[in-house]
Amino acid sequence: MTITRLQRGVTLADVLVHEAGHAVAAWDLGVRIGAIHVHVKVREGRMTFASDVGLGRFPIGSDALRFAIEREMVVLHAGLVAQRRFHYEGAWGLVPRTDYEGVLATALQVETDLRLIDEWSDYAEERARTLLELPQTWRRVEALAVELARRPVLHGDEIEAFLAGVRVARAPNARLAYRRREAKEQYCLSHDPQGRTPVEQAIAQATRRRR
């Protein structure tokens, strides 16, 4: 999965959040992370993971294979979803070709009907969105993005250790949150576009220190 600066609106922070989104989704879903490489100067990033589907670990036609494909599709979508949540204007019109090609290639392992693949991809994208909207997950994405500004190359073990060590708030009571309208809105719609400023500042600070 790579993302390059395809348009003027994409900042370094966007690239870092994009890669962090992939990594956190993979970590959360139990997909083994390979590494993240970020080229800070050219604002370009790449995250790799060990694809159980690509390695042929599941029998063809099995439910396990279909489920693994779905999981990897969620991971592939998570980058742009995180980037869009972080900086919507910067992601407008952006097509992460390698991610989408990965989704298509993965889905083609079991399905050939393109309309079905399109709907499946939409569904996986929605699942990625709900996963990243969880406050705990989003906190990890932000923390990993800042860490990537400090250390542009992180290997799988380092990422897993880092994410396990991030201190997150206790998960709120979802049932209570669902019942109380204000709490629900606080829980589901807690994203504030201005919330990215501290993250951007931390990334800028980390980048300056590296220099």
Added chain:
Amino acid sequence: MAEQVRYERIGPPRELRRRTRRTTWRCRIYHVPEERFHRADAIHVAAHAVVAFDFGIPIRRAVFDGRHRVFEGAWASLAYARDDASTEARIALERDCIAVQCGVVGRALALGWSHKVWGWDDQSLACDLMERFEYDSGVVTGWFNYQRERARVLLTDGATWTRVELLAQRLRAVRAMDGLAITAFLADLRTEATVVPSGAAWRTPPTPGVESNAVLVWRRPTLTEALRGMDGYRAAQQEEW
């Protein structure tokens, strides 16, 4: 790998879950089908039964009885207890939902309509079932559309559609079949010919999205369109040819 944190599963409060206590699903046509739609309505019921059979879901009965106005398919769900959030439970539930969706999709295929029809009771049952796992409306919609497309792909397969047509004919003749009779009928079925749905109603939707009322609306490009341009399906078909 580091130990992962498992969050409490998000879900609606229990009282919002309606039909989800049941373990037997019954897809019933509540209106009285018109005579001219009898074939399509029989296919609706037969499609439930055939796809449930293919998924290994035990069928209870399929009824197409115009005299007593009962038109339904019923099966014992393989879905797990409602608080079970395991992978197996999710797969079982998805299969149930696909079997539910097959009725409407099969009927639309028989009539040559678009399979994206809505407002049927079966679809609300599918949504109720999905509430077990997802409460986010975006995810539910995405999952629903995916299930519907899977139902279409399953039914447009020649072997499946032939069995659906034959079971529908049989059902119209005998009016009611129990699970054993359906299983025996489908297991013993041997045909030399294959029937495929006409599919005349399906064509590449024009882009940007033009609805039937000719109001121009913007919609996000799909995955295929994003990769192959806005004429994604056609480009893919040309590549195949």
